Amino acid sequence: xxxVKQNSxxxxxxxxxxxxxxxxxxxxMFDYFLWYKKYPAEGPTFLISISSIKDKNEDGRFTVxxxxxxKHLSLHIVPSQPGDSAVYxxxxxxxxxxxxxxxxxKGTHLIIQP
Amino acid sequence: SAVISQxxxxxxxxxxxxxxxxxQVDSQVTMMFWYRQQPGQSLTLIATANQxxxxxxxxxxxxxxxxxxxxxxxFSTLTVSNMSPEDSSIYLCSVSGLAGVNEQFFGPGTxxxxx
Numbered sequence: 001x002x003x004v005k006q007n008s009x010x011x012x013x014x015x016x017x018x019x020x021x022x023x024x025x026x027x028x029m030f031d032y033f034l035w036y037k038k039y040p041a042e043g044p045t046f047l048i049s050i051s052s053i054k055d056k057n058e059d060g061r062f063t064v065x066x067x068x069x070x071k072h073l074s075l076h077i078v079p080s081q082p083g084d085s086a087v088y089x090x091x092x093x094x095x096x097x098x099x100x101x102x103x104x105x106k107g108t109h110l111i112i113q114p
Numbered sequence: 115s116a117v118i119s120q121x122x123x124x125x126x127x128x129x130x131x132x133x134x135x136x137x138q139v140d141s142q143v144t145m146m147f148w149y150r151q152q153p154g155q156s157l158t159l160i161a162t163a164n165q166x167x168x169x170x171x172x173x174x175x176x177x178x179x180x181x182x183x184x185x186x187x188x189f190s191t192l193t194v195s196n197m198s199p200e201d202s203s204i205y206l207c208s209v210s211g212l213a214g215v216n217e218q219f220f221g222p223g224t225x226x227x228x229x
Binding site for chain 2: 046049
């Protein structure tokens with residue numbers, strides 16, 4: 001039973017446009033959500049996180065939106081750049097993100113087209 | 115952020131053998147975790163490495179197969195024992211508790227191929 005779902009295995013976006021990556025979760029106990037970016041042959045790199053008490057968090061070009069009632073979050077990247085091409089993982093925790101392990105989605109491969 | 119290193123970065127092993135993977139952080143951290151990423155799959159938590167005590171394993175993972183040590187606040191090892199081709203994965207350590215930050219940060223991973 002997959003508790004964190006990323007239903008789009010891949011997404012292609014033109015450079016300069018907005019990239020929107022989606023994530024759904026089923027476990028109501030999750031209270032902290034994170035996005036990671038992964039290049040081949042490297043470990044995941046932390047991008048941005050959001051606590052369940054918020055509905056939006058911004059960091060530069062990256063914004064994460066959380067809709068608790070829908071158990072849905074999304075990552076917006078604007079403007080998209082060629083270096084953003086990578087696999088993006090959504091992850092969730094029920095302990096604030098640091099004390100327990102994370103539950104990951106399967107990832108979305110983002111391809112930025114020039 | 116801290117520098118997290120893993121050794122080896124990759125290895126090819128014969129079935130029935132064991133491999134120990136090391137994770138080193140350049141500063142003290144509260145928590146250390148071990149994950150694996152099987153081909154085409156997401157990251158799955160294997161266990162939490164507890165300093166000075168036995169690791170806490172997730173459902174489906176057992177100590178006999180994946181013994182873990184954490185002798186101090188900067189170092190941990192994961193052993194993959196009696197390997198089979200199904201153990202071919204990327205193994206990653208992560209840490210949290212850096213400078214009071216909640217988020218987990220990952221090492222570069224160890225790519226293991228079992229023949």
